[in-house]
Amino acid sequence: MTLLITGAAGFTGRALIQYLVSKGEQDICGLVHRIQPDPNNNIRYIEGDLLDQKRIQKIITDVQPDRIIHLAGTQKGSLQDLLTTNIVATQNLLAAAHSIKEPCRIVIVSSSAVYGYAGTEPIPETVPAAPLSMYGVSKAAQEMVARMDQVTHGSRITIVRPFNLIGPGQPATFVCGRIINQIAQIQSGLQNTLNLVEIESKRDFIDVRDVVRAYEALVNHPDFDTQCAGQIFNVGSGKTHNISEVIRIIEKITGTSYPLNLSDASQKIMVPTQLSDNTCIEKITAWHPEISLEKSLNDMLVEKCS
Numbered sequence: 001m002t003l004l005i006t007g008a009a010g011f012t013g014r015a016l017i018q019y020l021v022s023k024g025e026q027d028i029c030g031l032v033h034r035i036q037p038d039p040n041n042n043i044r045y046i047e048g049d050l051l052d053q054k055r056i057q058k059i060i061t062d063v064q065p066d067r068i069i070h071l072a073g074t075q076k077g078s079l080q081d082l083l084t085t086n087i088v089a090t091q092n093l094l095a096a097a098h099s100i101k102e103p104c105r106i107v108i109v110s111s112s113a114v115y116g117y118a119g120t121e122p123i124p125e126t127v128p129a130a131p132l133s134m135y136g137v138s139k140a141a142q143e144m145v146a147r148m149d150q151v152t153h154g155s156r157i158t159i160v161r162p163f164n165l166i167g168p169g170q171p172a173t174f175v176c177g178r179i180i181n182q183i184a185q186i187q188s189g190l191q192n193t194l195n196l197v198e199i200e201s202k203r204d205f206i207d208v209r210d211v212v213r214a215y216e217a218l219v220n221h222p223d224f225d226t227q228c229a230g231q232i233f234n235v236g237s238g239k240t241h242n243i244s245e246v247i248r249i250i251e252k253i254t255g256t257s258y259p260l261n262l263s264d265a266s267q268k269i270m271v272p273t274q275l276s277d278n279t280c281i282e283k284i285t286a287w288h289p290e291i292s293l294e295k296s297l298n299d300m301l302v303e304k305c306s
Helices: 011-022 053-063 079-097 134-153 175-187 208-219 224-228 243-254 279-285 293-305
Strands: 003-006 028-032 044-047 067-070 105-109 156-162 164-166 194-196 205-207 232-235 260-262
Touching (some): 003 011, 105 208, 164 208
Parallel strands (some): 003 067, 164 205, 194 260
C-alpha cells in the first residue's frame, strides 16, 4: 500500500509528508529532482524527472503505488515552460500509471487560477474555466489531459483546485511568502520598504496545512470510486482578504508599521477577487479549514524572523 507523491520536496510536498507521517501513513514514496536530507527517515525518496518518460515508467513499474498525489508543477516561466511542466509531465505520469497492476487512486492538484475572474460570490466547481493567466491556461489544460485519461483508460482520478496558499515555509514566489521575506529583510536592516505591485486585490488565503489535510481526506476516502473519482473539489478558506489587510495583520503581530513602495507601473488587476465555495469537499469528506489567516502569518513570521 504505497502512496507516491510527486513534487515531494516542494512547499506543499513537505507539508503533506509531515502530515501523513503524523497520521501514521506507513509507506510513502516521494518523487524529487534531487534527494536531500529529511528528518522523516522512513520516507523513500526517488530521483526522477517527470519529463523523462522512460525513467518515470520504470519508477511507477517498480513502486506500484496504490495511490498518487500529483503536486509537481510550476507557476512561473514562459508559456512553453508552463505547458511542458504542467501538461506533458502530467501526461507522462498518467501514461506510466497504466502499467500498475491494480489501477490506483490519483489526485491531480490543479489551481483556482483556472477560474480567472468569476465575480464576487463564492465560486462553485460548476463555474466554467476561464483563466486569465498563462499559468491558469496550463492548469486548465492539465485538467483536460486528466479527464481524457479517465475517459479513455478508466483511470481513477479526482481533481483538486486549491486557492491561494499560505503557511510556514512558503517561498517568495507566493505573495504572502514575498511579504514575509521582505519583513525579514527590513528587520535585518537590508531594506526600508515593502515593495509591492498592488494591495487591493482580494484573495482566498488557505493554509497549506489545511490543504494537505484535504488531499489526504480525498485520496484515502473509503468510497473514493463513487464519491471522488471523476469529481473536482475546491479547497479554500471561504474568506477573502486583500493585501492591505494582510499587511495590517502583520503590523499588529509585530507591533511595527512598514512603509509601502507600490509599483509606478499602472497594472490592471485582472482578478480583483476570488472566493472558494467549499460545499462539495465539506459534504464528501467533512473537511473544513481550521487555521486562521492570523495564525498562518504569525507562524510564518516566527519561522522567518526569529
